[in-house]
Amino acid sequence: xxxxxxxxxxxxxxxxxxxxxxxxxxxxxxxxxxxxxxxxxxxxxxxxxxxxxxxxxxxxxxxxxxxxxxxxxxxxxxxxxxxxxxxxxxxxxxxxxxxxxxxxxxxxxxxxxxxxxxxxxxxxxxxxxxxxxxxxxxxxxxxxxxxxxxxxxxxxxxxxxxxxxxxxxxxxxxxxxxxxxxxxxxxxxxxxxxxxxxxxxxxxxxxxxxxxxxxxxxxxxxxxxxxxxxxxxxxxxxxxxxxxxxxxxxxxxxxxxxxxxxxxxxxxxxxxxxxxxxxxxxxxxxxxxxxxxxxxxxxxxxxxxxxxxxxxxxxxxxxxxxxxxxxxxxxxxxxxxxxxxxxxxxx
Numbered sequence: 001x002x003x004x005x006x007x008x009x010x011x012x013x014x015x016x017x018x019x020x021x022x023x024x025x026x027x028x029x030x031x032x033x034x035x036x037x038x039x040x041x042x043x044x045x046x047x048x049x050x051x052x053x054x055x056x057x058x059x060x061x062x063x064x065x066x067x068x069x070x071x072x073x074x075x076x077x078x079x080x081x082x083x084x085x086x087x088x089x090x091x092x093x094x095x096x097x098x099x100x101x102x103x104x105x106x107x108x109x110x111x112x113x114x115x116x117x118x119x120x121x122x123x124x125x126x127x128x129x130x131x132x133x134x135x136x137x138x139x140x141x142x143x144x145x146x147x148x149x150x151x152x153x154x155x156x157x158x159x160x161x162x163x164x165x166x167x168x169x170x171x172x173x174x175x176x177x178x179x180x181x182x183x184x185x186x187x188x189x190x191x192x193x194x195x196x197x198x199x200x201x202x203x204x205x206x207x208x209x210x211x212x213x214x215x216x217x218x219x220x221x222x223x224x225x226x227x228x229x230x231x232x233x234x235x236x237x238x239x240x241x242x243x244x245x246x247x248x249x250x251x252x253x254x255x256x257x258x259x260x261x262x263x264x265x266x267x268x269x270x271x272x273x274x275x276x277x278x279x280x281x282x283x284x285x286x287x288x289x290x291x292x293x294x295x296x297x298x299x300x301x302x303x304x305x306x307x308x309x310x311x312x313x314x315x316x317x318x319x320x321x322x323x324x325x326x327x328x329x330x331x332x333x334x335x336x337x338x339x340x341x342x343x344x345x346x347x
Contacts, residue, residue: 005280006039009045011028015273020274033064040069041267042068042071043220043269045271047073048074048075048137051118052121054124057121057123058124060124061124061128061130064130066128066129066130071134071267072134077111079138081139094106132216133162134165135164136155136165137194138167138170139169140169141170165192165194165218166191168194169204174206179209197224210257216261217264222269223241223269225238235272247283254266
């Protein structure tokens with residue numbers, strides 16, 4: 001199994017101002033190449049605000065190593081968020097005085113065209129084997145319901161053979177009463193649930209449930225900036241630097257999740273200055289150092305207890321996988337990025 005750690009941006013304005021990039025990395029190409037030397041994974045969030053272009057996807061393929069992975073956030077219209085009219089393809093813009101439109105404001109032909117062009121634009125990544133998943137983050141007015149489940153399935157069907165992962169911002173999906181139903185629904189349709197770490201107590205808050213519902217597991221860290229979470233400012237709401245203690249608490253949870261998936265994507269979305277990059281490296285180091293200690297023992301490490309319940313909550317930190325012994329090693333890939341490899345042996 002592989003755990004890939006990265007961030008949700010490499011071009012954020014405050015990141016460029018932070019000094020994280022070395023002198024001389026002044027162009028889009030140089031910055032992406034430098035980022036790809038540090039991390040094996042990145043999430044592209046700009047595609048939520050404006051549809052991607054096929055040309056950009058081709059350039060991203062050219063500028064990154066062959067095993068680099070991009071997760072692409074779905075265009076806002078496709079996840080039922082308000083979308084700026086000016087963000088739509090020019091020939092598809094409706095005649096309206098509204099600044100924002102919703103999916104329900106557009107006819108089927110226009111919607112089909114948006115889908116077709118969005119998927120066509122990311123096809124170069126998919127063809128090159130560099131597309132991890134399309135992130136579908138649904139809004140807080142998207143509660144659990146039969147109708148909304150059908151919409152999620154429709155999204156997955158349209159996107160196929162590209163893989164989608166699903167993040168909720170409506171707590172009914174992960175309430176104690178509905179959690180099992182939601183995870184069974186996703187697992188039954190081989191859809192990846194996006195585990196989240198985020199401020200609690202808000203209308204968009206989802207509890208930090210850890211679960212793998214497909215061969216790809218995904219965790220997104222949004223920080224704990226309670227004061228600014230509903231400020232409306234993207235820059236301020238994600239201005240949160242995780243402490244070493246917080247990351248240390250998360251490391252075993254990530255490893256536990258990885259035991260249930262073929263590949264695990266860990267993304268720091270606390271995109272303010274270089275906070276995400278710092279925390280991504282710190283978390284990757286924590287995961288690697290644990291693996292190194294096990295590898296140094298020179299023998300497999302037995303995991304005792306019951307198998308990880310895919311419906312377990314974050315508070316379940318009990319032992320896992322009784323029939324397996326796990327030998328964990330780390331190694332630098334050809335770029336110098338660190339990946340974690342998990343090998344299993346029956347005992």
